[in-house]
Amino acid sequence: MSETPKTADLIVFGGTGDLSMRKLLPALYHCDRDGLLAPGTRIIAMSRGGLDDADFRGKVDAEVRSSVPVDDAGDRGVWQRFLDRLHHVTIDISGEDPTGWQRLGALLAGHEERDRVFYLASPPMTFGPFCREANRAGLVTPASRVVLEKPLGRDLASARHINDEVGEIFHERQIFRIDHYLGKETVQNLLVLRFANAFLEPIWNSLWIDHVQITVAETVGTPGRRGYYDHAGALRDMVQNHLLQLLCLVAMEPPARNDRESIRDEKVKVLESLRPITGSEVDRFTVRGQYTAGESGGVQVPGYLDEPDGTPPTEASHRVETFAAIRAEVKNWRWAGVPFYLRTGKRMPYRCSEIVIQFKDVPHSIFPGSAPNRLVLRLQPSEGIRLHIMAKEPGAGEVALKPVPLSLSFAETFSGRVPDAYERLLMDVLAGNPTLFMRRDEVEAAWRWIDPILREWESQSMLPEPYPAGTSGPAGAHELVDRSGRAWHEEDPA
Numbered sequence: 001m002s003e004t005p006k007t008a009d010l011i012v013f014g015g016t017g018d019l020s021m022r023k024l025l026p027a028l029y030h031c032d033r034d035g036l037l038a039p040g041t042r043i044i045a046m047s048r049g050g051l052d053d054a055d056f057r058g059k060v061d062a063e064v065r066s067s068v069p070v071d072d073a074g075d076r077g078v079w080q081r082f083l084d085r086l087h088h089v090t091i092d093i094s095g096e097d098p099t100g101w102q103r104l105g106a107l108l109a110g111h112e113e114r115d116r117v118f119y120l121a122s123p124p125m126t127f128g129p130f131c132r133e134a135n136r137a138g139l140v141t142p143a144s145r146v147v148l149e150k151p152l153g154r155d156l157a158s159a160r161h162i163n164d165e166v167g168e169i170f171h172e173r174q175i176f177r178i179d180h181y182l183g184k185e186t187v188q189n190l191l192v193l194r195f196a197n198a199f200l201e202p203i204w205n206s207l208w209i210d211h212v213q214i215t216v217a218e219t220v221g222t223p224g225r226r227g228y229y230d231h232a233g234a235l236r237d238m239v240q241n242h243l244l245q246l247l248c249l250v251a252m253e254p255p256a257r258n259d260r261e262s263i264r265d266e267k268v269k270v271l272e273s274l275r276p277i278t279g280s281e282v283d284r285f286t287v288r289g290q291y292t293a294g295e296s297g298g299v300q301v302p303g304y305l306d307e308p309d310g311t312p313p314t315e316a317s318h319r320v321e322t323f324a325a326i327r328a329e330v331k332n333w334r335w336a337g338v339p340f341y342l343r344t345g346k347r348m349p350y351r352c353s354e355i356v357i358q359f360k361d362v363p364h365s366i367f368p369g370s371a372p373n374r375l376v377l378r379l380q381p382s383e384g385i386r387l388h389i390m391a392k393e394p395g396a397g398e399v400a401l402k403p404v405p406l407s408l409s410f411a412e413t414f415s416g417r418v419p420d421a422y423e424r425l426l427m428d429v430l431a432g433n434p435t436l437f438m439r440r441d442e443v444e445a446a447w448r449w450i451d452p453i454l455r456e457w458e459s460q461s462m463l464p465e466p467y468p469a470g471t472s473g474p475a476g477a478h479e480l481v482d483r484s485g486r487a488w489h490e491e492d493p494a
């Protein structure tokens with residue numbers, strides 16, 4: 001983790017939303033408990049909610065406290081200290097009323113020397129207006145930074161527009177585009193595995209690797225998120241950012257240094273090497289699905305269209321995908337001909353994010369029953385690395401082979417609590433370290449590859465293929481892979 005930050009004002013626009021309540025505030029509490037928030041650091045939430053400081057502290061006490069450990073008297077003291085850091089300013093960014101900005105200005109006045117972080121945990125179309133108005137109100141200081149949540153825009157054009165708007169107010173070095181997957185311990189470990197160990201590099205290419213599978217399977221559905229999800233879908237919500245970032249880390253060339261530009265330069269090269277999937281190829285190389293009613297975790301759950309939400313489903317709800325699978329290819333010397341299968345979905349049978357590197361079979365087998373080696377990098381729920389190798393089953397007679405795992409579990413190997421991705425990233429923002437954040441060209445290169453798929457899906461009259469909740473996605477997803485003659489890896493993640 002970065003060095004202990006200085007006293008700062010962290011202004012969270014969208015500070016009462018789902019992301020703030022479920023991820024940001026618990027992460028900030030843990031940082032406070034670990035002594036990583038400097039004395040005097042304030043967390044100022046902004047929303048239309050009409051709350052005062054006491055209301056907001058009460059809301060956090062009621063909704064966040066149960067998700068963090070507040071056990072003994074010491075913890076209770078930290079919890080109170082954390083609550084005391086919280087403030088709320090009511091504002092409607094889409095309205096003309098300047099009083100919200102005035103209230104924020106009054107709160108920040110006299111603290112211009114502090115680090116000031118504007119964290120935009122709000123819909124992407126608010127990013128430009130927020131920056132413009134904050135600047136107009138005189139609140140953007142030289143020591144200010146801005147954090148932009150993903151997905152940045154809805155497509156390449158809107159991403160460019162947002163980047164231009166934010167870029168008019170903030171210099172690129174002040175802009176932190178967040179993808180919380182980059183803050184996950186195992187994701188960072190992927191770089192260490194690849195570039196701090198010599199044995200993998202010689203075989204990390206198309207000569208030895210048959211294909212790569214990147215899977216982010218979630219058991220959760222989208223209750224209460226229709227307003228956002230109808231206009232996002234799995235491709236924008238997960239593939240454009242998290243899955244492509246994972247692909248970059250698997251496929252990139254060794255960077256010259258472990259610094260922010262070297263790593264980001266290499267990731268951009270991967271994104272620019274992705275073979276475009278356009279026109280009729282979209283049907284051959286992609287599959288989209290939407291969950292229907294089914295069983296998840298032993299209970300009956302509704303389909304996407306029947307998820308409880310304040311609003312009834314619309315035309316967009318029928319068309320949006322909750323599952324996406326893509327057969328991608330990185331067209332460069334190292335990876336030519338190696339399929340990268342990307343897959344993500346809501347209401348899958350289990351929660352599991354993993355990267356599977358499937359090696360080729362031995363060139364000539366002298367034992368019946370041999371199977372190719374497989375390296376599995378498990379990101380969650382239980383982080384670890386497993387290499388499946390062939391071993392001989394003990395006993396006389398004919399040699400019998402069995403694939404056995406060489407296994408490294410992070411929980412068993414390293415003691416101590418593993419910090420959540422947002423803890424790491426929030427501390428990096430406060431310390432001004434942008435290494436684990438996305439550069440403008442990176443985000444735009446990802447959209448450039450995603451755009452033709454989105455356009456083709458949106459032009460089709462066909463709806464996403466249905467799949468019952470609790471199953472591994474639509475049948476078409478399995479056909480996608482069958483066409484290449486290789487099966488999805490369906491390892492039980494338990």
Ligand SMILES: NC(=O)C1=CN([C@@H]2O[C@H](COP(=O)(O)OP(=O)(O)OC[C@H]3O[C@@H](n4cnc5c(N)ncnc54)[C@H](OP(=O)(O)O)[C@@H]3O)[C@@H](O)[C@H]2O)C=CC1
Pocket residue numbers: 013014015016017018019020046047048049091092093094120121122123124126149150151228
């Ligand atoms: N939820 C998650 O797990 C994740 C979300 N994200 C991203 O974070 C962002 C926020 O997502 P999420 O928290 O789920 O969304 P929510 O809809 O739950 O929260 C949005 C927040 O923004 C505020 N807001 C919206 N419009 C305005 C406005 N005009 N003026 C003032 N405040 C406004 C809302 O408050 P109010 O309505 O009271 O004004 C609320 O606090 C999105 O870009 C999403 O993609 C990224 C990763 C994970």
Ligand SMILES: O=C1O[C@H](COP(=O)(O)O)[C@@H](O)[C@H](O)[C@H]1O
Pocket residue numbers: 218237238353
């Ligand atoms: O960004 C998002 O990520 C979450 C999944 O994050 P994880 O850390 O729990 O794997 C996803 O549920 C959400 O839809 C998406 O916006």
